[in-house]
Amino acid sequence: MARILLIGLAGDSGCQVAAVGLHETLVEVLAANELIYAPTLIDAKEIPDKIDVAIVEGGIRNTHEEEIIKEIREKSGVVIALGACAAFGGIPGLANLKPGPELMNTIYNNWRGTDKGTIPTHLVSLDEQHPIKDFVKVDFIIPGCPPEVTDIAYTLTTLLSGEIPKYNSTQVCDDCPKERLGVYEPELKRIHEEIPDPDRCLLEQGFFCMGPATMGGCGAPCPTSGNTCEGCRGACLDVTDQGMAMIDAMTGLLNQLKDEFSVETYVGQLYRFTYAESILSEIARRRNK
């Protein structure tokens, strides 16, 4: 009977909700194991000892979360990063493009509805959003925003049966049914700007689809339903920087991209989920110290 912890840090509980979406598998898992800590589901204060599997949602944005993750690591056998925020920093990681204090000031003092507010002090913010791997060793990641329920089920059942889960994914395109002709429209656009040909690869039509630079395994639900892949499963295996991988590919295809491209418009496409773990932000962080 394994002791499982489910916790949310700097995230939005979506992944925990996805975990609960396990349905029958959840029943099975719960029957055979013990959910010892899950504040989203059951009220709890202290982090218990002797955790077998810690499932962590959300990244780290303040010292409180930093302490918690360290404590969890100490007390756990296996730590799983659940979802994009825990794994790569996630959408909150885009905030790293602005220095922490400036950001706090904008949000609490200079935003619609928060004019001249008070900047909260009960928590000590870090300068940046971090994936949990910046502080502790992570054994497995289940990527996605939110993660696929099947991935969660597979990871848990495999682990609990004493085996090591293996992820065998390449890129989203691998599962994408769209037809690829190999010819790319040189004008880039975003999916709300035009209605795409439903059968043909979106990127070829000039829609900024992150599929090629994104770890597969989700079954490509977004492109299948006519939406560009936003890259929620992070960079592909062996790739250290999702956004740069995409720029390398796009400049390989179109050479000159700048006229079509502004960082402001596309940073949220290239790095929607992975800016906090990108080499770019790592360099920026080091330089600004």
Added chain:
Amino acid sequence: MTKVIFCTCGDALNDKIDYKALSAYVHTLEGVKETITMKALCTTGDKDALVKAMKGAERLVVFACTRSVCSKPIEIAMKTAGLPEDNYALVNAKEQIAYVHLDKSEATQKAKMLLKAAVAKVKAAQPLETMTYERSNEALVVGGGVAGLTAASELADQGFKVHVIERSPAIGGAMSLISKTYPEEDCTMCLRGPRMIELLTKPGIEYHVSSTVKEVERNPTGFKVTYSKKPVELDLSAKKGKGQPVEIIPNASGKYDLVYSDGPTKAQLKHVVNSKCGNCTSVYPAALMNIMEEAGEKTIEVGSVVLATGFEDFDPSGIPKWGYGLNNVITQYQLARLLDPFGPTGGIVARPSDAKAPKKIVMVQCVGSRDQEYQSYCSKYCCMAAIKHAGVIKSQRDPSAEITVLYRDIRASGYGFESLYNDTKEMGVNFIHGDIDNVSPQGDGLGITYTDGMGRTKTLDADMLVLSTGMKPSKGSEELAELFNVELTDSGFYKEIDEKVANITTRAPGVFIAGTATGPKNIPDSIAQAGAAAFMGANYMRTHLEKKVNHPVVNEDNCGKCGICRSVCPYEAITIPEDGFPEFDPLLCQSCGLCVSSCPTRALNTPSFGYDVIDAQVEAILSEKQDKPIVLGFICDDCGYNLMDTAGFTKSTYSSSFVPVYVNCMSNLSLRNVLNGVKKGADGVMLVGCVKERCHFLKGDKRVKGQMEIIADFFKTAKIHTPIKVLESSGTMVSQFTTELGELMKKVEEA
């Protein structure tokens, strides 16, 4: 086991680099077992010692001088020692270290970094296999003029089957329509008659006249060329009493008529009179056409190509000062036709308005040539053509004719040219230095105003004015150049790789150029160049049958078949079968590395270039970083390497903070490599690639610019101040490099 061989360049570098320290240093590197120091490994004296030194090494690092001097001796020695020739890395200690960094300890420190990178490089790279293959044994000559025919004949003599594609309905080109050639006034009859017939019937040559190239597809064995042949409609039925058909003349309806050999008949003279514009002179010797071939499209496969599409006369129509379009104003080329015994007038110089013999003839030089408004170059042949024609008229047609040549400079610089010029002057031809201003009808002749050499305005009157029009690239050269991927010069002629040392070779392997299609020239020069082009074409088909297999391989665990590699490849070397992984054609792949750097999943790698090899060197260099800043140079192995060498040759010093990593093309470089460098501690990055449009792999220059524009934007947004600079450079722009590096160093210090 890696061996490191040091060469002291005849001990010349001993006081510039600390060899002892380096030898001790490389022993601390992983995998290095042995170091040997030699005095001059490039000399025959050290040859055996070099072979001995190499024996037993799995990988080799050589610390010597420029690759242009020592790579060959090293490779020969490796072969002798039984090692794979390409399994070594060379550090240029002389031109790229000792000569450019004068401080011994700085030079030694930089040498350490480069040695460490070289050791990492040979470890990450793999020796290459060699493959052999055959090329198609047929050749294509485009253009059936004197250059094309010479090339075709030479190729056929060497045993190759030759296809000649000619746009007009007959072979022979411009030369076959000129009856006399300079300087000896040889009669081209022998060419048009027996020689042409010989060529036309020569086994091994197949002519496709009235044909144009429509499509070219490069494949490993050569080219697949599709041409289309338009039908020529001609009434070939025997015509009583008209003699033999000698020429084909284009008529107003776009078709062709035959002209017969029964001498200058009234009808023919009338033709001259009617056609004021001189259309009558665009004729083709009838015997030389091949109308038997069926019309339509056909595809042939050839192993090499000679482009010899000749020239076209500059068209002076509509430019008032030359008066072309007025009665009795013709071009030098049209005069050549009038002088031809087989021409439209049977060799009689008859002026078009009334078929009378002109008594006063004025020739004007440099029409359209040496003129910024039209063609800035000298057309080279027209001075001699005018001299020749003036001489022929004086000596063989009408000694009493008054001939005046209005010239800017007389260019008579070939064998026998000057004496022909002198002879012509002696015959009484009048040469006047001056520039024409205006022509107008005057009586039944022409009045000409010109400015003479002293700046005075003068006049001349003439019965006929002959314009020495210059040469222009023939129509369609641009399309053809694009089809064969050949560059054009600013003037529109086919461009050679190098004006001096490779002036028959184009940037497209296997495509050679000859004759006036490469720029104005006379007949002997065209023939000489055509012979050379044929030789090179033949050589190309015989050799180049070996190739290093150096294409990427795909890691199937990473690849999701997005197809991006296939789309980026400039050489169409990649195919992705249905339900399969990318496949690489080892012959088509030029190892540019663009697919490797573009693959978003990092699924591609190559034996000798690509990610891991670049990253390994970057990391090796930066792991040796001390307090001094490091500027990483990602440098193209072509122009970039030469630039670094030239800096050394000219002893132009620059900061030893600059440490180069060579990539085979800028296409090979991924932003992930660059960022990795910055992450590992590079304080600045400089990318040195070929100058615009000179990239040897087609897309490198544009791609790297595109990447850098974006990364610069990202750096700005993320407030990263590491300077990155792209330098487009040829192998000689040293001062530009040192200046740019100096500026970059300043920014590094500010950052």
